Amino acid sequence: MAATSDRKRHQHITYAVIFLAIVLAVLLIFFVRDYMRLRKAHLIGIREILLMTAINNRGPVTAADISFVSPWMTFGYLNQLFDLPPDYLQSELKISDPEYPNLSLASYASRDHIALAMFMGQVTAALENHFAPAPVAAPTTAPTQ
Protein backbone atom coordinates (compact mmCIF):
# COMPACT_ATOMS: atom_id res chain seq x y z
CA MET A 1 0.00 0.00 0.00
CA ALA A 2 2.76 2.37 1.05
CA ALA A 3 4.83 1.33 -1.97
CA THR A 4 1.91 2.15 -4.30
CA SER A 5 1.44 5.60 -2.77
CA ASP A 6 5.19 6.22 -2.97
CA ARG A 7 5.18 5.20 -6.63
CA LYS A 8 2.21 7.49 -7.29
CA ARG A 9 3.95 10.39 -5.57
CA HIS A 10 7.09 9.70 -7.55
CA GLN A 11 5.02 9.67 -10.75
CA HIS A 12 3.43 13.02 -9.86
CA ILE A 13 6.82 14.56 -9.21
CA THR A 14 8.09 13.23 -12.54
CA TYR A 15 5.09 14.73 -14.37
CA ALA A 16 5.59 18.05 -12.57
CA VAL A 17 9.28 18.13 -13.52
CA ILE A 18 8.49 17.29 -17.16
CA PHE A 19 5.81 20.01 -17.21
CA LEU A 20 8.22 22.58 -15.72
CA ALA A 21 10.92 21.58 -18.21
CA ILE A 22 8.48 22.12 -21.11
CA VAL A 23 7.42 25.52 -19.71
CA LEU A 24 11.07 26.51 -19.31
CA ALA A 25 11.89 25.39 -22.84
CA VAL A 26 9.00 27.44 -24.25
CA LEU A 27 10.04 30.47 -22.19
CA LEU A 28 13.61 30.05 -23.40
CA ILE A 29 12.46 30.06 -27.02
CA PHE A 30 10.49 33.29 -26.41
CA PHE A 31 13.44 34.79 -24.54
CA VAL A 32 15.89 34.02 -27.36
CA ARG A 33 13.41 35.35 -29.95
CA ASP A 34 12.97 38.62 -28.01
CA TYR A 35 16.70 38.92 -27.49
CA MET A 36 17.37 38.50 -31.21
CA ARG A 37 14.67 41.05 -32.00
CA LEU A 38 16.19 43.60 -29.58
CA ARG A 39 19.65 42.94 -30.98
CA LYS A 40 18.36 43.47 -34.51
CA ALA A 41 16.84 46.79 -33.41
CA HIS A 42 20.31 47.71 -32.04
CA LEU A 43 18.78 48.30 -28.60
CA ILE A 44 21.08 45.88 -26.75
CA GLY A 45 24.13 46.98 -28.74
CA ILE A 46 23.48 50.62 -27.90
CA ARG A 47 23.43 49.89 -24.18
CA GLU A 48 26.70 47.98 -24.39
CA ILE A 49 28.32 50.76 -26.40
CA LEU A 50 27.10 53.46 -24.00
CA LEU A 51 28.35 51.52 -20.97
CA MET A 52 31.76 50.87 -22.52
CA THR A 53 32.04 54.54 -23.55
CA ALA A 54 31.21 55.64 -20.02
CA ILE A 55 33.86 53.30 -18.60
CA ASN A 56 36.64 53.85 -21.12
CA ASN A 57 36.22 57.49 -22.02
CA ARG A 58 36.06 58.88 -18.54
CA GLY A 59 36.73 62.57 -18.82
CA PRO A 60 39.73 64.12 -17.10
CA VAL A 61 39.16 65.26 -13.54
CA THR A 62 37.90 68.81 -13.24
CA ALA A 63 37.38 71.43 -10.54
CA ALA A 64 34.20 69.54 -9.54
CA ASP A 65 36.37 66.63 -8.40
CA ILE A 66 38.28 68.78 -5.87
CA SER A 67 35.64 67.87 -3.27
CA PHE A 68 37.02 64.30 -3.29
CA VAL A 69 40.43 65.42 -2.00
CA SER A 70 41.09 63.68 1.33
CA PRO A 71 43.90 63.80 3.93
CA TRP A 72 45.03 60.24 3.09
CA MET A 73 45.90 61.22 -0.48
CA THR A 74 49.55 61.79 -1.31
CA PHE A 75 50.89 64.81 -3.20
CA GLY A 76 52.12 62.47 -5.94
CA TYR A 77 48.64 61.03 -6.36
CA LEU A 78 47.06 64.50 -6.51
CA ASN A 79 49.65 65.60 -9.10
CA GLN A 80 48.74 62.66 -11.32
CA LEU A 81 45.00 62.79 -10.64
CA PHE A 82 44.64 66.48 -11.49
CA ASP A 83 47.43 66.42 -14.08
CA LEU A 84 49.37 69.12 -12.20
CA PRO A 85 52.99 70.12 -12.89
CA PRO A 86 55.09 68.09 -10.39
CA ASP A 87 56.17 71.16 -8.39
CA TYR A 88 52.87 73.07 -8.58
CA LEU A 89 51.60 72.11 -5.11
CA GLN A 90 55.12 72.36 -3.67
CA SER A 91 55.50 75.96 -4.72
CA GLU A 92 51.88 76.96 -4.04
CA LEU A 93 51.95 75.54 -0.50
CA LYS A 94 55.63 76.40 0.11
CA ILE A 95 56.55 72.82 0.96
CA SER A 96 60.21 72.22 1.76
CA ASP A 97 59.89 68.64 2.97
CA PRO A 98 62.42 66.46 1.09
CA GLU A 99 59.92 63.60 0.92
CA TYR A 100 57.56 65.58 -1.32
CA PRO A 101 55.63 64.24 -3.31
CA ASN A 102 55.77 60.84 -1.58
CA LEU A 103 53.91 62.10 1.46
CA SER A 104 50.27 62.12 2.42
CA LEU A 105 48.52 65.42 3.14
CA ALA A 106 47.73 64.27 6.70
CA SER A 107 51.30 63.30 7.54
CA TYR A 108 52.69 66.55 6.08
CA ALA A 109 50.24 68.59 8.18
CA SER A 110 51.13 66.63 11.30
CA ARG A 111 54.90 66.93 10.67
CA ASP A 112 54.67 70.66 10.13
CA HIS A 113 52.24 71.12 13.04
CA ILE A 114 49.62 72.66 10.80
CA ALA A 115 45.93 72.19 11.65
CA LEU A 116 44.72 69.55 9.16
CA ALA A 117 41.47 71.37 8.34
CA MET A 118 43.38 74.56 7.59
CA PHE A 119 45.92 72.73 5.42
CA MET A 120 43.15 70.94 3.51
CA GLY A 121 41.64 74.37 2.84
CA GLN A 122 44.97 75.56 1.45
CA VAL A 123 45.28 72.49 -0.80
CA THR A 124 41.73 72.94 -2.07
CA ALA A 125 42.38 76.63 -2.76
CA ALA A 126 45.59 75.76 -4.66
CA LEU A 127 43.71 73.22 -6.79
CA GLU A 128 40.88 75.68 -7.44
CA ASN A 129 43.47 78.25 -8.52
CA HIS A 130 44.87 75.75 -10.99
CA PHE A 131 41.46 75.17 -12.54
CA ALA A 132 40.36 78.80 -12.42
CA PRO A 133 40.01 80.25 -15.90
CA ALA A 134 42.83 82.57 -16.81
CA PRO A 135 41.75 86.20 -16.42
CA VAL A 136 40.79 87.68 -19.72
CA ALA A 137 42.96 90.66 -20.55
CA ALA A 138 41.00 93.87 -20.92
CA PRO A 139 40.85 94.93 -24.56
CA THR A 140 43.34 97.65 -25.15
CA THR A 141 41.93 100.51 -27.13
CA ALA A 142 44.24 102.51 -29.22
CA PRO A 143 44.50 106.09 -27.98
CA THR A 144 42.43 108.36 -30.13
CA GLN A 145 44.16 111.33 -31.43
Added chain:
Amino acid sequence: MNTLLTPLLSFVLLYKYVALFLIVYSGAIIVPFPVNAMLLAVGAFASQGYFSFSGSVAVAVIANTLGDLTDYASTRKWGDWIIRKLRINRVAFFEHLAEEFRTDAAITVFMTRFTGSMSSIANFLAGLVKVPLKTFFFYDLIGNIIEPSVALTIGYVVGNYWDDFSGFFGIVTGIVAVSVVIFVLLRIRRRIAKKYS
Protein backbone atom coordinates in the same frame (compact mmCIF):
# COMPACT_ATOMS: atom_id res chain seq x y z
CA MET B 1 35.43 56.10 6.41
CA ASN B 2 36.97 53.27 8.41
CA THR B 3 39.76 54.63 10.65
CA LEU B 4 41.96 51.68 9.72
CA LEU B 5 41.39 52.29 6.02
CA THR B 6 42.85 55.81 5.75
CA PRO B 7 46.47 54.94 6.70
CA LEU B 8 46.23 51.84 4.51
CA LEU B 9 45.19 53.95 1.53
CA SER B 10 48.16 56.31 2.01
CA PHE B 11 50.39 53.23 2.28
CA VAL B 12 48.94 51.85 -0.97
CA LEU B 13 49.37 55.18 -2.78
CA LEU B 14 53.01 55.35 -1.65
CA TYR B 15 54.16 51.77 -2.19
CA LYS B 16 51.60 50.67 -4.78
CA TYR B 17 51.75 46.93 -5.59
CA VAL B 18 54.05 46.01 -2.70
CA ALA B 19 51.61 47.59 -0.25
CA LEU B 20 48.65 45.99 -2.02
CA PHE B 21 50.32 42.58 -1.77
CA LEU B 22 51.21 42.98 1.92
CA ILE B 23 47.74 44.19 2.93
CA VAL B 24 45.85 41.52 0.98
CA TYR B 25 48.23 38.82 2.21
CA SER B 26 47.89 39.91 5.86
CA GLY B 27 44.11 40.15 5.46
CA ALA B 28 44.00 36.63 3.99
CA ILE B 29 46.01 35.25 6.92
CA ILE B 30 43.77 36.75 9.62
CA VAL B 31 44.60 40.43 10.22
CA PRO B 32 41.22 42.23 10.17
CA PHE B 33 42.11 44.80 7.50
CA PRO B 34 39.23 46.28 5.46
CA VAL B 35 40.57 44.55 2.34
CA ASN B 36 37.40 44.76 0.26
CA ALA B 37 37.03 48.50 0.81
CA MET B 38 40.70 48.90 -0.08
CA LEU B 39 40.23 46.88 -3.27
CA LEU B 40 37.32 49.15 -4.24
CA ALA B 41 39.66 52.12 -3.79
CA VAL B 42 42.42 50.45 -5.82
CA GLY B 43 39.87 49.79 -8.58
CA ALA B 44 39.09 53.52 -8.55
CA PHE B 45 42.84 54.34 -8.68
CA ALA B 46 43.10 52.00 -11.68
CA SER B 47 40.32 53.90 -13.44
CA GLN B 48 42.35 57.11 -12.91
CA GLY B 49 45.48 55.51 -14.38
CA TYR B 50 47.36 55.38 -11.06
CA PHE B 51 47.30 51.56 -10.97
CA SER B 52 47.11 48.95 -13.70
CA PHE B 53 43.81 47.09 -13.45
CA SER B 54 45.15 43.71 -14.60
CA GLY B 55 48.25 44.14 -12.42
CA SER B 56 46.09 44.85 -9.38
CA VAL B 57 43.92 41.79 -10.05
CA ALA B 58 47.03 39.60 -10.42
CA VAL B 59 48.63 40.92 -7.21
CA ALA B 60 45.37 40.59 -5.23
CA VAL B 61 44.73 37.02 -6.43
CA ILE B 62 48.30 35.87 -5.74
CA ALA B 63 48.45 37.53 -2.31
CA ASN B 64 45.03 36.21 -1.30
CA THR B 65 45.85 32.66 -2.39
CA LEU B 66 49.26 32.69 -0.69
CA GLY B 67 47.68 34.00 2.52
CA ASP B 68 45.04 31.27 2.44
CA LEU B 69 47.70 28.63 1.79
CA THR B 70 49.72 29.94 4.75
CA ASP B 71 46.71 29.42 7.04
CA TYR B 72 46.04 26.00 5.57
CA ALA B 73 49.66 24.86 5.81
CA SER B 74 50.11 26.10 9.39
CA THR B 75 47.17 24.13 10.80
CA ARG B 76 47.91 21.14 8.61
CA LYS B 77 51.38 21.00 10.15
CA TRP B 78 50.73 22.06 13.73
CA GLY B 79 46.94 21.63 13.96
CA ASP B 80 46.99 18.21 15.65
CA TRP B 81 49.32 19.47 18.34
CA ILE B 82 47.11 22.54 18.98
CA ILE B 83 43.98 20.37 19.11
CA ARG B 84 45.58 18.04 21.64
CA LYS B 85 46.78 20.96 23.73
CA LEU B 86 43.41 22.72 23.74
CA ARG B 87 41.52 19.40 23.96
CA ILE B 88 39.13 20.51 21.23
CA ASN B 89 38.94 16.99 19.82
CA ARG B 90 36.72 16.03 22.73
CA VAL B 91 34.13 18.63 21.80
CA ALA B 92 31.34 16.92 19.82
CA PHE B 93 30.52 20.04 17.84
CA PHE B 94 34.09 20.23 16.58
CA GLU B 95 33.92 16.62 15.41
CA HIS B 96 30.70 17.30 13.47
CA LEU B 97 32.14 20.49 12.03
CA ALA B 98 35.27 18.65 10.92
CA GLU B 99 33.18 15.89 9.36
CA GLU B 100 31.01 18.45 7.58
CA PHE B 101 34.08 20.23 6.26
CA ARG B 102 35.68 16.97 5.06
CA THR B 103 32.52 15.86 3.24
CA ASP B 104 31.71 19.17 1.53
CA ALA B 105 35.24 20.56 1.29
CA ALA B 106 34.92 21.96 -2.23
CA ILE B 107 31.70 23.93 -1.75
CA THR B 108 32.68 25.10 1.75
CA VAL B 109 36.11 26.34 0.64
CA PHE B 110 34.58 28.07 -2.39
CA MET B 111 31.68 29.71 -0.54
CA THR B 112 33.79 30.95 2.35
CA ARG B 113 35.95 32.97 -0.08
CA PHE B 114 33.12 35.51 -0.12
CA THR B 115 32.71 35.84 3.63
CA GLY B 116 35.45 38.34 4.49
CA SER B 117 37.37 37.49 7.66
CA MET B 118 35.50 34.20 8.05
CA SER B 119 37.47 32.77 5.13
CA SER B 120 40.59 32.68 7.35
CA ILE B 121 38.76 30.50 9.87
CA ALA B 122 37.73 28.19 7.02
CA ASN B 123 41.37 28.02 5.87
CA PHE B 124 42.54 27.00 9.36
CA LEU B 125 39.78 24.41 9.59
CA ALA B 126 40.61 23.04 6.13
CA GLY B 127 44.20 22.42 7.21
CA LEU B 128 43.06 20.98 10.51
CA VAL B 129 40.72 18.38 9.01
CA LYS B 130 43.26 17.71 6.24
CA VAL B 131 41.24 18.67 3.19
CA PRO B 132 43.35 17.48 0.21
CA LEU B 133 45.72 20.26 -0.90
CA LYS B 134 44.61 19.98 -4.55
CA THR B 135 40.93 20.46 -3.63
CA PHE B 136 41.70 23.35 -1.30
CA PHE B 137 44.02 25.10 -3.78
CA PHE B 138 41.67 24.70 -6.76
CA TYR B 139 38.51 26.03 -5.09
CA ASP B 140 40.43 28.66 -3.16
CA LEU B 141 41.99 29.95 -6.38
CA ILE B 142 38.66 30.09 -8.22
CA GLY B 143 37.03 31.98 -5.32
CA ASN B 144 40.04 34.26 -5.05
CA ILE B 145 39.92 35.12 -8.74
CA ILE B 146 36.23 36.04 -8.52
CA GLU B 147 36.13 37.97 -5.22
CA PRO B 148 38.91 40.57 -5.68
CA SER B 149 38.02 40.94 -9.36
CA VAL B 150 34.46 41.90 -8.44
CA ALA B 151 35.65 44.45 -5.87
CA LEU B 152 38.24 45.94 -8.24
CA THR B 153 35.74 46.09 -11.12
CA ILE B 154 33.11 47.86 -9.01
CA GLY B 155 35.79 50.33 -7.86
CA TYR B 156 36.90 50.82 -11.47
CA VAL B 157 33.36 51.50 -12.69
CA VAL B 158 32.23 53.81 -9.88
CA GLY B 159 35.56 55.70 -9.72
CA ASN B 160 35.61 58.53 -7.18
CA TYR B 161 32.39 57.27 -5.60
CA TRP B 162 33.99 53.99 -4.44
CA ASP B 163 33.55 54.93 -0.76
CA ASP B 164 29.75 55.05 -1.19
CA PHE B 165 29.87 51.38 -2.20
CA SER B 166 32.16 50.08 0.55
CA GLY B 167 29.29 49.89 3.07
CA PHE B 168 27.12 48.04 0.56
CA PHE B 169 29.94 45.62 -0.15
CA GLY B 170 30.36 45.00 3.59
CA ILE B 171 26.64 44.25 3.93
CA VAL B 172 26.75 41.76 1.04
CA THR B 173 29.80 40.05 2.60
CA GLY B 174 28.02 39.90 5.95
CA ILE B 175 24.90 38.36 4.40
CA VAL B 176 27.00 35.71 2.61
CA ALA B 177 28.90 34.97 5.86
CA VAL B 178 25.69 34.50 7.85
CA SER B 179 24.19 32.36 5.07
CA VAL B 180 27.26 30.10 4.99
CA VAL B 181 27.19 29.69 8.79
CA ILE B 182 23.45 28.83 8.71
CA PHE B 183 24.03 26.40 5.81
CA VAL B 184 26.85 24.60 7.66
CA LEU B 185 24.91 24.47 10.95
CA LEU B 186 21.81 23.07 9.22
CA ARG B 187 23.92 20.40 7.53
CA ILE B 188 25.49 19.46 10.86
CA ARG B 189 22.06 19.30 12.50
CA ARG B 190 20.74 17.08 9.70
CA ARG B 191 23.80 14.83 9.95
CA ILE B 192 23.36 14.44 13.72
CA ALA B 193 19.63 13.72 13.31
CA LYS B 194 20.42 11.09 10.65
CA LYS B 195 23.02 9.50 12.88
CA TYR B 196 20.69 9.06 15.83
CA SER B 197 17.49 8.21 13.92
